[in-house]
């Protein structure tokens with residue numbers, strides 16, 4: 001890793017928001033996937049439309065996976081800017097733990113979803129449970145970013161939305 005950067009690279013920012021958008025697709029359109037996997041597990045024939053949407057779920061899930069791998073590479077290769085000035089050591093630790101927990105939850109979602117989809121093991125329940133953890137982490141993470149930007153006015157959100165930079 002080189003010297004700690006002042007800002008996230010453009011590629012890191014783009015990948016961050018691609019993952020955000022793809023997660024929303026997964027959250028909004030998972031019912032057909034659930035019907036498809038139930039049909040596959042009970043020997044029934046999944047409805048054509050459901051199967052198409054199930055593949056959309058797989059495609060967006062795979063996109064998230066590759067984006068996460070790329071982000072981890074960029075993070076290890078180029079680093080990430082430090083927390084905003086004025087962040088207490090306790091807040092900095094929580095933020096760092098949440099960031100790594102987000103990465104772990106995303107990879108866990110891909111593994112549990114992929115194993116269920118490929119019939120390796122039925123980890124649908126774990127996939128559902130992990131999704132709740134992911135949702136809680138994202139909510140806390142987004143709330144902290146918005147709070148820091150608009151209440152503490154420390155420019156945290158501007159790290160990921162460059163137009164907010166002064």
Ligand code: HEM
Pocket residue numbers: 012016019020021023071075080081082083084095099100102103106138141142143145146156157158159160161
């Ligand atoms: C959809 C789910 C999201 C995931 C999985 C996610 C994940 C992450 C991760 C892992 C980082 C650490 C930086 C890195 O390693 O590259 C990060 C940074 C950041 N995210 Fe998110 N994020 C999400 C949504 C959001 C949302 C909705 C907001 C704003 C409302 C946001 C604002 C930020 C900001 C400002 C940073 C930089 C914070 C800092 O460096 O201290 N993120 N995000």
Ligand code: HEM
Pocket residue numbers: 023026027030033034037038057058060061062064106109110112113114115116117123124125127128131
């Ligand atoms: C971060 C990425 C992903 C997110 C956020 C996500 C989200 C979801 C959600 C919210 C559900 C519904 C859970 C429920 O109510 O029971 C679901 C179901 C499912 N997903 Fe994903 N998913 C992701 C990645 C994947 C991938 C990569 C695959 C397969 C390659 C996959 C396969 C499945 C399967 C098979 C189900 C049905 C499980 C069941 O009903 O037993 N998912 N997903």
